[in-house]
Amino acid sequence: xxxxxxxxxxYPDAWEHGFDSLRNTIPSSYCxxxxxxxxxxxxxxxxxxxxxxxINIAFNEHHASATCLSASPEVTMSILARMTKSVQLLxxxxxxxxxxxxxxxxxxxxMADVISGGRVQMGFVKGAPYELSPANSNPARYQERFWEGVxxxxxxxxxxxGPFNYEGRNYQYRQVNVWPQCWQDPHPPVWIPCQxxxxxxxxxxxxxxxxxxxxxxxxxxxxxxxREHTVAAGFPEPGPEKFGYLCLCAVAETEEEAHRRAYEIHxxxxxxxxxxxxxxxxxxxxxxxxxxxxxxxxILRGRAGAHFSAQKKDGTVISQATASIPDLVDANIFxxxxxxxxxxxxxxxxxxxxxxxxxxxxxxGGTLSHEDTKSNLRLFGxxxxxxxxxxxxxxxxxxxx
Numbered sequence: 001x002x003x004x005x006x007x008x009x010x011y012p013d014a015w016e017h018g019f020d021s022l023r024n025t026i027p028s029s030y031c032x033x034x035x036x037x038x039x040x041x042x043x044x045x046x047x048x049x050x051x052x053x054x055i056n057i058a059f060n061e062h063h064a065s066a067t068c069l070s071a072s073p074e075v076t077m078s079i080l081a082r083m084t085k086s087v088q089l090l091x092x093x094x095x096x097x098x099x100x101x102x103x104x105x106x107x108x109x110x111m112a113d114v115i116s117g118g119r120v121q122m123g124f125v126k127g128a129p130y131e132l133s134p135a136n137s138n139p140a141r142y143q144e145r146f147w148e149g150v151x152x153x154x155x156x157x158x159x160x161x162g163p164f165n166y167e168g169r170n171y172q173y174r175q176v177n178v179w180p181q182c183w184q185d186p187h188p189p190v191w192i193p194c195q196x197x198x199x200x201x202x203x204x205x206x207x208x209x210x211x212x213x214x215x216x217x218x219x220x221x222x223x224x225x226x227r228e229h230t231v232a233a234g235f236p237e238p239g240p241e242k243f244g245y246l247c248l249c250a251v252a253e254t255e256e257e258a259h260r261r262a263y264e265i266h267x268x269x270x271x272x273x274x275x276x277x278x279x280x281x282x283x284x285x286x287x288x289x290x291x292x293x294x295x296x297x298x299i300l301r302g303r304a305g306a307h308f309s310a311q312k313k314d315g316t317v318i319s320q321a322t323a324s325i326p327d328l329v330d331a332n333i334f335x336x337x338x339x340x341x342x343x344x345x346x347x348x349x350x351x352x353x354x355x356x357x358x359x360x361x362x363x364x365g366g367t368l369s370h371e372d373t374k375s376n377l378r379l380f381g382x383x384x385x386x387x388x389x390x391x392x393x394x395x396x397x398x399x400x401x
Contacts, residue, residue: 001350001357001392003385004058004090005050005377006246007364008068009043011036012267015066021276023065023130030066039069042370046363047080049374053381056088058360061095061125063134067271074108081116089116092191092211092246092360093123096149097142098135103176106156110182118183123191123211124150130279140284145170147202150190152176158186191244197225204229211244211360214320216310216332219245220353240357241395248328249361250336251379261376262325262336267366269320269333273308335361339383346388357395 014030015022047057059076062068070076073091080089089112099105113120126146132139148170156178163177182188190208194200195215203210204226212219223243230238248269250262281294308320310331318327328334335345350356363380364373 001240001359001388002056002088002394003380003388004056004088004358004360005046005363006058006060006092006360007043007046007362007373008060008062008268009039009070010268010271010366011039011066011069012271012367015267015271019066019274021279022067022271022274023062023276024134024279025276026064026066036069042373043364044079044083046370046373046377047084049377050381051084051087053377054087054385055377055381056090057084058090058092058123060092062128063131067268067274074105074112077108077112077120078115081112081120084116084119087119088121089119090121090191090360091123093125093193095127095131095135096124096153097146098127098131098137099149102149102153102171103156103173103178106153106178109153109188110157110178110180113182113184113188114180116183118188120182120184121189121191122153122187123193124153125193129281129285130275132282132285133279138284139282141170142285150192154187154190157182157188193246194222197222200225201229205233207233207235209242209244209358211246211358213246214248214308214310214333217313217349217353218311219243219356223354223356239395240355240392243356244358244360245356246360247332247362248334248336248365249342249363249376249380250334251339251342251376251384253338253379255337255341258337258341259325261368261372262328262334264368264372265362265365266325266328266334267368268362269308270322270366273321339379342380343384343387346384347391350392355392357392 011031013035019026050057057080059073060070061073063071073094077089077091094105096102109122148168152171156176160181163175166173166176191211192203192208193211193213194203195212200222207230210226212222227238248265250258250265252258252261309317310320310333311317312327312330320333325336329336332349335342363376
């Protein structure tokens, strides 16, 4: 089993001003560069601690947002490629369809892979609907542009025998010829986050790694769909290394302290959905079937965060934004407690869904302090991770030679 530390590097000082949306329209005058510098430096110090503890590192991409200062995963990836020595580096992920030049992204990935000695992995995301407006992207062709971009990036990285020209529906290039060639052959592992069976099929048919965010025991359904379609596509029966789950995690010496830390991290779930209605669902972004489903649930009205739900073990539906920490633990959205409790929670969930090889865990989020984050990481790295490694030996960690 591989563990990744993940933080969106939020800017909570801007959350208290009552804006209708914490994305796209909140003025950057509410972002003090000195505070932002401290947030970046704190995250980098935490990543160095991860490198010492053997906890891999994941990071992401959002724009014009007070909930995430990680605007450029390329910058983060480049910094980490040199400052860390042994852990895996996972951008989860690049918003491919919003980029005008995906071959440039392939070159940047190759550079970081070489600098790190083969420790880079590649996560590609469709991008949330509110990301389209700042990027001036066309929602009607967004999905098509995403998959064409992913296929072009992987082909560009895998090609070693000279340049090729490319004429596609969304991209046109002359002399695609990535220098340097990446360290890993044919290219770093590819992750694609999915939340539904339909999108899972597309990932399975390409043999990429499947990641899902905060869906609890519904993960088992996606894994079943993935196994069926990846084998049908001619790939070997997938092992745990093909699956990743993003969740939140708080560890402390006492359950009370762990739940206090969890409440601070839960600020992520309380704020990530504060988005103006205008950006929730651009016309053409979703299929008619998906829109009909959303309309039945009322998702196209109100703040997006009000509709993020989860199921407890008894089937009770809860709101991720307003539920208690014990309820979120029961729903496997959070793992929180003493080291023994967190170990037991992860094992119970992992055995139930059928074996996940990668956990992307938010050890920091919301208003959790730098000191609490480091303590969270240390306790997990020293008292939980070794036991998980013993119980679930990694089968594909993509270490550099």
